[in-house]
Amino acid sequence: MFIKQLSIFVENKFGRLEAILDCLSQNNINLKALSLADTADYGVLRVIVDDAEKAKKVLNEAGVIAKLTDVVAVYIDDRSGGLASVLSILKNAQISIEYMYAFLGRTEGKALMVLKAEDEAKTQKVLAENNISMASQNEI
Amino acid sequence: MKMWQEEYEAMPREELTKLQSERLCWQVKRMYESVELFRKRMDEADLKPEDIKGVEDLHKLPFSYKQDLRDYYPYGLFAVPMKDIRRVHASSGTTGKQIVVGYTDADLTMWADCFARMLSAIGCDENDFVHVGYGLGLFTGGFGAHDGAVRIGATAIPISAGNTQRQIQTMIDFGSTVLCCTPSYAMYLGEAIEEMGLKDQLKLKVGIFGAEPWTEEMRTQIEEKLGLKAYDIYGLSEIMGPGVSYECEYQCGMHVCEDHFIPEIIDPDTGEVLPEGEWGELVFTTITKEGFPLIRYRTRDICSLTYEKCKCGRTHVRMRKPQGRTDDMLIIRGVNVFPSQIEEVLLKIGEKVTPNYQIVVDRENNTDTFLVNVEMSEDLFSDGSIKKISAVEKQISEKLRSTLGIGPKVCLVNPKSIERSEGKAKRVIDKRKLK
16 A cells, blocks of 8 residues: 655755745645655655645646655554554564655554655565555545 | 076077077978878978978968867877887866877976976075975876976975875975965965964975966965965976966066977967967967977967066066966866866766756865756656665766866756756856956
8 A cells, every 4th residue: 555755856955945845835735744855965855745646747847856656654553662663573574664754743543654665565565464554545 | 586598598589589490390390200190280281391481480380279189199199209208297188088298308308497497587496495286196287396396406395285284294394495386275275374373484485386277366365374475387288287488586477488389379260370469369389399299289278478578687478377268178276177078977977867067166265166066857866765866976976076187066956957048058157256
């Protein structure tokens, strides 16, 4: 069960991030989760939005590089050790994680994490086998 | 100040013209016999060596260009067998391929004498300690200064470039009296010395600075910080290296060693020789060089000449400080950089990288900064993995460093963000303000 993540190139220049978010806002796109990775020279903004295809289209039209990537969104028990237990399952299956970040403002006793691993299909299989629930695109 | 070779340096104009004429005829004749490209160009112009009877015929001779050095890389333009070449030097060319020049024993002696002339002209002799802070290597700067120092009988300190702490310690401990390096490095050394409060421990009296453009303002600052008198020197590998021309104590232009190199100023578009005093492209003919001679070499430097007699007594023509280039070559920290080299590197890296780039050169704390902006592309962005993007970014910087001999900072920028005027991208932004 994959969800669509949008990865966006952010030039290291004053006002760039705001311009990108403004473009999304103008098109009524709502952010569900967000992570900003930065290097010395540029940044990559990763977002989960309510309409990923539309977001990509409007950004591309505005001259912004944006790509869709499949990631998994994992439900984590909202307790101490909740995330660690999921990671230990992946570690035992020899799966390396590239990056992860959390959804904004989730409640109901569960946290929701976006997780990008090297082998997405295997990750999904392992998590399913271990009864770890994942969010579908519709649930976002 | 004493002249190193007074019989040549102060030779009356009439006599000098006669000497130049003899030497020019000799050079044309031997090059016609030994350099295929020159013979070809002469034949195309329907000229025989006998048609050149003296300097008055110089304007008839065909030009030579930097491109020739690339086309005949590495040794194709040498006029003697390789067994007579004692040393080679090299510098960067227009598309990554370096250019190679060669010297016979006589050439090396002549070069050392030219540099010795400058040392003598600014009051140096065998009692001096010459600190050679130019890179000693394929770059002509280091060996040129070193051989000149040895020639005049001074003590050479061939420390080469870099390692500022060691440079300063050596200058103090070894008692350097003459500093040779690029003006920007002199500035940098001066600042470091100022910070450490060591100025009063220096014995420097003069500095010989060249290989890159610098201003009168920099001259004043260098003189203040290092407590020396700063002199300008000009040269290029193709013609010889540092010492083609130099300032004397009066600092009113640079005397060209005219008994070896004949300068002309031409209109870069028509190739016509311009009258004295006018600005145009500087062209050199080497009339004594054996190993790698050039006839009417287009330097691309924009310059002007004056034959007015100098107070120092030297009769040799003076050239003004070059005021720019007729091509797009940049000199960054003393290294020649052509925008086309950057384009070539980007194209070689492959389809992932667009050749949409922009060079930004600036000067911070009197050192050149060198930035290359490269437009991000869909392919390069891949799936947004920083690992992948950074790997390509690193590849770009390393390839640029190895091609240019100087490492720019590479910055990935938004697609289509590089300013285009009339569809043509603005490739170079040079923010350095030089007068």
